[in-house]
Amino acid sequence: MKISNYNLLLAISTLLSGVVIFASLWHQYQKVEQVSRIHYQSRLLVQTIEHVFTMSQLWLTTQDLLFSGRQTYLAKGINEQSAQLRQTLMSVKGKLVNKDGNDLVLKLIVATEQNDVIVNLFSQVSRQKNTYWQARIADSDQITTMYVSNLEQLSAQVMRDNHFWSEQAKRAKSNFTKLSFLVVSLYLGFILCTVSFFSKYIVKPIENITALALQRTSAGASVEFIQTRAATEIIDLSIAIQQFTQHITIEKQRAEQERCNVIRANDKANIIMDTIPCSVLLVDEQGLIKECNIETEKLLLRDKAHIIDKPVANFVPALATLDGQFDKDIALKNMEESLLAPGFENPHIEFTGRKIVIMGAINYLITLNDINERKHSQKALSSLNEQLIQAEKLASIGQLSAGIAHEINNPVGYIRSNLDVLNDYFKPLLAYIALTNVDLTKNSANKKAAQELYQREDLDFILEDIEPLIASTLEGAARVSKIITDLGNYAHIDEKLPEAIAIDELIEKSLTLVANELKYKVEISKDLAANVNVIGFPQKLLQVFINILVNASHAIETKGCICISSHVVQQEINVRFEDDGAGISQENLKNIFDPFFTTKPVGKGTGLGLHIVRSIIEDHHGRIEVSSKVGQGSKFDIFLPIHYDELAANKLSVKQLIS
Numbered sequence: 001m002k003i004s005n006y007n008l009l010l011a012i013s014t015l016l017s018g019v020v021i022f023a024s025l026w027h028q029y030q031k032v033e034q035v036s037r038i039h040y041q042s043r044l045l046v047q048t049i050e051h052v053f054t055m056s057q058l059w060l061t062t063q064d065l066l067f068s069g070r071q072t073y074l075a076k077g078i079n080e081q082s083a084q085l086r087q088t089l090m091s092v093k094g095k096l097v098n099k100d101g102n103d104l105v106l107k108l109i110v111a112t113e114q115n116d117v118i119v120n121l122f123s124q125v126s127r128q129k130n131t132y133w134q135a136r137i138a139d140s141d142q143i144t145t146m147y148v149s150n151l152e153q154l155s156a157q158v159m160r161d162n163h164f165w166s167e168q169a170k171r172a173k174s175n176f177t178k179l180s181f182l183v184v185s186l187y188l189g190f191i192l193c194t195v196s197f198f199s200k201y202i203v204k205p206i207e208n209i210t211a212l213a214l215q216r217t218s219a220g221a222s223v224e225f226i227q228t229r230a231a232t233e234i235i236d237l238s239i240a241i242q243q244f245t246q247h248i249t250i251e252k253q254r255a256e257q258e259r260c261n262v263i264r265a266n267d268k269a270n271i272i273m274d275t276i277p278c279s280v281l282l283v284d285e286q287g288l289i290k291e292c293n294i295e296t297e298k299l300l301l302r303d304k305a306h307i308i309d310k311p312v313a314n315f316v317p318a319l320a321t322l323d324g325q326f327d328k329d330i331a332l333k334n335m336e337e338s339l340l341a342p343g344f345e346n347p348h349i350e351f352t353g354r355k356i357v358i359m360g361a362i363n364y365l366i367t368l369n370d371i372n373e374r375k376h377s378q379k380a381l382s383s384l385n386e387q388l389i390q391a392e393k394l395a396s397i398g399q400l401s402a403g404i405a406h407e408i409n410n411p412v413g414y415i416r417s418n419l420d421v422l423n424d425y426f427k428p429l430l431a432y433i434a435l436t437n438v439d440l441t442k443n444s445a446n447k448k449a450a451q452e453l454y455q456r457e458d459l460d461f462i463l464e465d466i467e468p469l470i471a472s473t474l475e476g477a478a479r480v481s482k483i484i485t486d487l488g489n490y491a492h493i494d495e496k497l498p499e500a501i502a503i504d505e506l507i508e509k510s511l512t513l514v515a516n517e518l519k520y521k522v523e524i525s526k527d528l529a530a531n532v533n534v535i536g537f538p539q540k541l542l543q544v545f546i547n548i549l550v551n552a553s554h555a556i557e558t559k560g561c562i563c564i565s566s567h568v569v570q571q572e573i574n575v576r577f578e579d580d581g582a583g584i585s586q587e588n589l590k591n592i593f594d595p596f597f598t599t600k601p602v603g604k605g606t607g608l609g610l611h612i613v614r615s616i617i618e619d620h621h622g623r624i625e626v627s628s629k630v631g632q633g634s635k636f637d638i639f640l641p642i643h644y645d646e647l648a649a650n651k652l653s654v655k656q657l658i659s
């Protein structure tokens with residue numbers, strides 16, 4: 001049965017039983033009240049009748065006295081007593097319910113009235129012993145005897161009524177008590193039934209469910225919650241709890257499974273993180289480090305506890321903006337070289353960042369690579385490269401030295417011969433000056449001798465020839481000086497700092513140094529129109545040009561031409577060397593920049609020339625392109641950036657720009 005139905009039933013039955021109980025009790029109570037009132041009135045009536053008896057006794061005694069003739073004045077008193085008796089009897093008459101009683105009362109009243117008439121007769125005359133009066137006395141006696149008899153009957157009737165109502169009152173009270181007892185018993189029984197129902201079908205099953213729930217909570221075992229002997233709602237509740245616990249069990253198993261998966265995934269992630277051979281940091285949007293791996297601990301030389309929740313910029317200053325905030329744009333750069341904060345012995349790192357969303361929150365996965373070893377090897381490599389470039393340069397100087405020596409010998413030769421001629425010119429000139437130093441007007445013989453000497457030694461020619469001879473000598477000396485200066489500059493190791501280079505002048509210098517190499521078979525055609533400077537290392541670029549010119553010269557077997565041009569193309573200088581030599585096969589074209597690639601016989605070429613050319617050009621942030629056809633010649637295009645705009649726009653120093 002449902003508790004709600006039971007409650008409805010309980011409410012209706014309580015209401016109905018309450019109404020019935022109240023109505024019956026009320027009815028019984030009214031009955032008891034009524035009977036008790038009647039009984040009370042009957043008791044009063046008994047007392048009144050007793051009072052009537054007493055009064056009647058007095059009345060009869062007084063009458064006897066009167067009739068005995070002693071005091072006639074008593075008649076008045078008797079009349080008064082009879083009046084009182086009548087009054088009392090009249091009051092009794094109103095209270096009597098049955099007709100017989102009322103008749104008796106009327107008879108008594110009438111008797112008193114009849115007796116009063118006789119008594120009044122006696123009041124006017126003194127006591128006489130005659131028959132008339134004797135007859136009156138006899139009448140009176142008859143009346144009073146009747147009176148007494150009626151009174152006794154009345155009394156008996158009243159006593160009977162009183163007894164009857166007394167019994168009625170007792171019975172009514174007893175019935176009321178019984179009914180009350182019955183009602184209370186029924187009520188208690190009803191409560192008992194209710195309590196037992198509640199206890200059996202509601203409280204007990206609830207206690208069972210509670211105990212089962214506790215048992216399940218403490219032991220964690222699976223428990224059967226379903227109650228069969230219980231109110232419908234409790235049965236439904238127990239089924240619902242059963243289903244709920246089953247659901248919870250399934251959910252718990254699933255949650256446990258998920259927890260295990262998360263732990264496994266976490267472990268896996270940690271293992272992966274710790275196995276990654278570079279430092280990995282997980283950084284939140286504010287730039288605080290939220291996770292890191294073992295490599296990070298090694299790189300930053302501290303344990304995880306001293307890394308987590310610290311701003312990443314504390315360790316990598318490049319990841320902070322000028323006002324100290326986390327710079328997300330920089331963090332997302334790809335393989336950005338940077339430095340750790342001051343204090344780290346090996347500060348060179350390279351970082352890469354990726355934006356990742358974890359549970360709706362933006363994070364940054366930053367990897368830091370320790371590039372200190374690479375930096376050291378780069379340094380070592382760059383120093384080796386420098387040495388290689390220098391060695392190659394010295395080798396090329398060695399190669400050029402014969403030609404340069406020849407280039408120097410040539411002017412030195414004609415300087416010498418010029419000086420010989422000048423020396424020859426010097427003797428007749430001295431003799432002529434000696435003759436002309438005396439006063440020729442006083443010594444005419446000297447004058448004549450001087451004229452003869454002038455004619456004989458052809459001093460006109462000598463004086464004319466001296467100037468070009470000196471000029472040629474000076475020019476030869478200048479040439480020697482230039483070659484030696486250029487060679488000296490070329491041999492000299494570059495300054496560490498880059499400088500502005502007039503590229504056209506540098507091409508001219510290279511031509512000076514390879515002049516001897518070229519002059520017998522190569523015709524040079526120049527179109528040097530760049531007329532701007534590039535930033536770089538002049539000796540190295542000179543080495544580039546010399547190598548290309550020498551290669552071109554080697555490619556020309558007997559006679560040929562090398563066209564050299566320089567132009568500004570957009571933001572670059574394009575220097576072109578075009579020869580009409582042997583050309584390069586397509587197969588070799590792929591390899592000519594490889595180190596040690598040469599087509600020349602052993603001992604003639606090292607195969608490093610073009611490799612170094614490309615390396616130098618790339619150091620200058622430029623590029624070299626080649627095109628060639630076998631039998632037609634080769635074309636080398638060098639492109640070098642012009643940095644002036646950048647210098648001006650960024651206010652950079654030349655050093656900053658090149659680096």
Ligand SMILES: Nc1ncnc2c1ncn2[C@@H]1O[C@H](COP(=O)(O)OP(=O)(O)OP(=O)(O)O)[C@@H](O)[C@H]1O
Nearest residue numbers: 551552555583598599600605606607608609610634
């Ligand atoms: N202008 C050119 N015409 C034809 N072949 C060329 C020219 N320049 C370079 N080469 C080819 O490229 C090769 C590599 O040149 P590279 O300057 O690197 O070495 P190399 O000249 O052989 O030796 P070296 O180290 O003495 O310069 C040459 O052996 C040659 O075959």
Ligand SMILES: [Mg+2]
Nearest residue numbers: 547551609610
């Ligand atoms: Mg070469």
